[in-house]
Amino acid sequence: MSQTNWEADKMLDVYIYDYLMKRKLHSTAKAFQAEGKVSTDPVVDAAM
DSSP states (O other), X not given: OOHHHHHHHHHHHHHXXXXXXXXXXXXXXXXXXXXXXXXXXXXXXXXX
């Protein structure tokens, strides 16, 4: 996999984690983060 695709996949994982947290699905988000070794860095909201 190329570097660009890998970075895109990682960003998608971060966005999915962020979505789950914002929907108050904390246990699902924690399981997703642990299983996929997802970074918990906050996602910048484009509306800001």
